[in-house]
Amino acid sequence: MRIDGTWHRSVRVDLADGWSVRILDQTRLPWQVEWLRLTHEDEVAHAIRSMQTRGAPLIGATAAYGVALAMRRDPAALEPVCAMLAETRPTAINLRWAIERMLAALRNLPPEARAAAAYAEAAAIADDDAATCEAIGRHGLPLLQEIAARKPGAPVNVLTHCNAGWLATVDWGTALAPIYMAHDAGLPVHVWVDETRPRNQGAALTAFELGAHGVNHTVVADNAGGHLMQHGEVDIVIVGTDRVTRTGDVANKIGTYLKALAAKDNGVPFWVALPHSTLDMRVADGVAEIPIEERSQAEVTDLTGRTADGRIETIRVAAAGSPAANPAFDVTPARLVTGLITERGRIAASAEAIAAMYPEKL
Numbered sequence: 066m067r068i069d070g071t072w073h074r075s076v077r078v079d080l081a082d083g084w085s086v087r088i089l090d091q092t093r094l095p096w097q098v099e100w101l102r103l104t105h106e107d108e109v110a111h112a113i114r115s116m117q118t119r120g121a122p123l124i125g126a127t128a129a130y131g132v133a134l135a136m137r138r139d140p141a142a143l144e145p146v147c148a149m150l151a152e153t154r155p156t157a158i159n160l161r162w163a164i165e166r167m168l169a170a171l172r173n174l175p176p177e178a179r180a181a182a183a184y185a186e187a188a189a190i191a192d193d194d195a196a197t198c199e200a201i202g203r204h205g206l207p208l209l210q211e212i213a214a215r216k217p218g219a220p221v222n223v224l225t226h227c228n229a230g231w232l233a234t235v236d237w238g239t240a241l242a243p244i245y246m247a248h249d250a251g252l253p254v255h256v257w258v259d260e261t262r263p264r265n266q267g268a269a270l271t272a273f274e275l276g277a278h279g280v281n282h283t284v285v286a287d288n289a290g291g292h293l294m295q296h297g298e299v300d301i302v303i304v305g306t307d308r309v310t311r312t313g314d315v316a317n318k319i320g321t322y323l324k325a326l327a328a329k330d331n332g333v334p335f336w337v338a339l340p341h342s343t344l345d346m347r348v349a350d351g352v353a354e355i356p357i358e359e360r361s362q363a364e365v366t367d368l369t370g371r372t373a374d375g376r377i378e379t380i381r382v383a384a385a386g387s388p389a390a391n392p393a394f395d396v397t398p399a400r401l402v403t404g405l406i407t408e409r410g411r412i413a414a415s416a417e418a419i420a421a422m423y424p425e426k427l
């Protein structure tokens with residue numbers, strides 16, 4: 066990812082001390098670029114719960130480094146630390162995938178060998194995610210090139226929901242990776258960025274990173290997507306995901322389902338980008354089986370922003386005393402998904418296509 070011309074990863078070991086973990090504090094964006102230093106697994110757990118770090122693949126990689134921090138201090142605590150970190154957020158399966166990978170790598174090692182092995186495995190998970198997302202970008206790029214070829218000189222209009230860019234992964238992003246590659250290849254891409262209430266990951270994070278990369282974009286209210294599609298202003302929808310079932314159902318940020326319905330009604334292709342770590346082959350029916358995180362009412366009733374004189378303030382927008390509900394994700398059934406963009410190629414959102422592409426996961 067590029068910030069002010071310098072390439073960064075969203076999680077990394079501190080270069081100065083060689084063991085603590087650096088993450089970008091996403092609760093400070095887009096107002097401040099602030100790198101946090103994490104030294105204890107409890108700080109990692111807090112960072113995940115409070116969404117200082119967020120996005121399915123990045124949660125997994127950060128939790129892996131949380132295990133490494135714990136192993137440095139107390140290698141006998143492997144199982145309880147992994148159980149604690151796995152509980153920090155329920156919907157993104159990447160968290161559990163990363164923790165299971167850490168357990169498999171460390172469980173049979175003697176305690177004195179666990180710290181070094183944990184850092185090596187966490188680094189391997191991070192490297193895997195960066196390479197995977199880059200490959201997702203390469204496999205998604207032709208979709209945008211085909212649209213560009215049909216309307217020479219005109220912008221390719223992509224709509225995205227939430228943030229599935231480099232801020233949500235170790236590097237590149239999932240849904241945004243093809244967009245970055247198209248932009249870098251000189252295609253005239255324009256992105257409609259859903260603001261993504263209640264946490265505004267679109268307005269705050271996707272807009273921030275597209276802007277940092279120089280990609281043309283426009284922030285729209287969450288409810289604008291259907292109207293834009295009816296008027297031919299959206300060529301393609303590309304979103305990320307927190308969990309894909311073995312049948313191709315897709316969990317993603319609340320509001321994704323409504324975008325898929327509007328896309329279906331308007332004949333707009335609806336693509337979902339995912340790394341292998343987001344596949345949950347244990348689940349068949351996404352609506353019935355994927356746990357949906359319920360977050361605090363305050364995220365709905367209140368808004369945080371920067372005042373004209375530079376202060377970050379939170380204000381209440383809902384009527385005093387009105388309760389709120391805050392389901393953070395929804396599930397888009399496979400029948401509404403045009404296809405999946407994976408690091409191995411593009412496939413249909415179906416049990417057969419997923420099984421054929423990932424036979425080792427069966």
Ligand SMILES: CSC[C@@H](O)[C@@H](O)C(=O)COP(=O)(O)O
Pocket residue numbers: 119120121122157226227228229230233234238239240266304305306307317318393
């Ligand atoms: C590549 S990230 C895909 C998803 O994790 C992303 O779209 C999303 O829903 C993130 O939710 P968040 O609650 O901000 O962690």
